[in-house]
Amino acid sequence: MSADNSCPDVSVPLRNLLNFVQCIRDRVKDGESNESSGGFNLQNFWETLNQAVKATSQEATKLSLAFSKPPLPSPQDGERFAESIQKSVLALSTVYYWLPKSQGITMRRMVREATVEVLEGIVQLIDIILSTPLQSLSQEQLTSTGGVWSACDQFVHLPKDNQAAVLEVLASYSGVVKDAISEMEQAQAESHDPFSDVLEEEDLDSRGNQDTYWSEADRQLMAPCQGLMKASAACLKKLSAAIKANGKVDSPENIAQLDDLADITKEISPSVDDLALSLYPPMDYSGVELNACKLASILKKILDITRASHVCLEGDLNWVQFLDGAVDHNLQKVKALVQGSS
Known part of the structure; x- marks a missing residue:
């Protein structure tokens, strides 16, 4: 990575955010659901999951826009952007873990793959923001942001049972x-x-x-x-x-x-x-x-x-x-x- 887009004060929260999202992504890839003895409401799961996906898409867009042109966000703003994305990513992964295997391994596999794709997209976006010069919105950053949107949009089309x-x-x-x-x-x-x-x-x-x-x-x-x-x-x-x-x-x-x-x-x-x-x-x-x-x-x-x-x-x-x-x-x-x- 070059340091073109990152004075030390702003790059630190972004690098920490990158590590955090990578960790969440890897856990979702390999993690098991939280089987509970209580009742599970499938309709409520889908409503909550779609809200979490929408919030994640919005936070990724805010981050991309903030780093699309000079001046750089202040260190305090950089921290706030990182914290907001951390919360949305954590919420998305938490809702995914709600889905028990008893609702169907086939459906759960599709939800997991879609969730991982969103997290992969965010990892790529942060990586590009850190590695490209801050002059204008680069084609790579634009493409990466669109990739996050596309990954989030597919949740609407996932089978619901x-x-x-x-x-x-x-x-x-x-x-x-x-x-x-x-x-x-x-x-x-x-x-x-x-x-x-x-x-x-x-x-x-x-x-x-x-x-x-x-x-x-x-x-x-x-x-x-x-x-x-x-x-x-x-x-x-x-x-x-x-x-x-x-x-x-x-x-x-x-x-x-x-x-x-x-x-x-x-x-x-x-x-x-x-x-x-x-x-x-x-x-x-x-x-x-x-x-x-x-x-x-x-x-x-x-x-x-x-x-x-x-x-x-x-x-x-x-x-x-x-x-x-x-x-x-x-x-x-x-x-x-x-x-x-x-």
């Missing part, structure tokens, strides 16, 4: 899976043997599996693998609909079941990606089978957990059983084609 939080993460997983399916379909549509128009048919047959295109045997194996990928997308879609229609946050048990569904479904998208990557030429059949087995195992586990949860009503058993059968069918087809090729 664990049902909404789980639906949000499932939607993100679903988007990744759909992208993987689309990319694989596009690759298939564009792929062809670059030598197919210059070689005789019998020569093509003897070329086997080349590094740049799929053989006919490869394409046959891809079909059930894509079936597993589509079953993954269908599972996320159907489960999301069931959670939206039947999900409850009226008891710790039901909230925990929603968290379990969020935790297990996060394994879908990386497993779909692994399977998709193993399908590109040159195709290693044993690797394809291994990834297909892994994805099928995850889907079967999700369907079992869904079946046993409160979101699965009698009418939902049909799609659960259908997808369970589809997973088995496609996996058996993969195994048969791999064994037949060896």
Whole structure:
């Protein structure tokens, strides 16, 4: 850091403030909530949290404006600015700690990440104020101040209970899976043997599996693998609909079941990606089978957990059983084609 923006009298409270906010940020990253035996009011939590976020945004703006042009704040004013931000940051972190895990780990994780982002933004703002010349409002300081505003603004859009939080993460997983399916379909549509128009048919047959295109045997194996990928997308879609229609946050048990569904479904998208990557030429059949087995195992586990949860009503058993059968069918087809090729 340069000393351009900091005569010793003003820089000391700012440096102390920087250390304080960094400490609070690190504690929020790793800290646990204060589980209390008393009643917890979720609506009151959100109202208080939004007030704390608004106050933090306002204090950060005041600090930025105070150091946006000469003359420097007096040492006494510098102390006051630092104390005001300390209070707002402490209030924000304290309200975050009110939120117990029993309200939902998925929602709590989102609130924690949003809180940390605000604190990161304030750390960056103070750091820039300390390190840039005090001539006019620098672009870095302007950008950093906007970053704090943006981090604070996102609280309005956070899911307000664990049902909404789980639906949000499932939607993100679903988007990744759909992208993987689309990319694989596009690759298939564009792929062809670059030598197919210059070689005789019998020569093509003897070329086997080349590094740049799929053989006919490869394409046959891809079909059930894509079936597993589509079953993954269908599972996320159907489960999301069931959670939206039947999900409850009226008891710790039901909230925990929603968290379990969020935790297990996060394994879908990386497993779909692994399977998709193993399908590109040159195709290693044993690797394809291994990834297909892994994805099928995850889907079967999700369907079992869904079946046993409160979101699965009698009418939902049909799609659960259908997808369970589809997973088995496609996996058996993969195994048969791999064994037949060896």
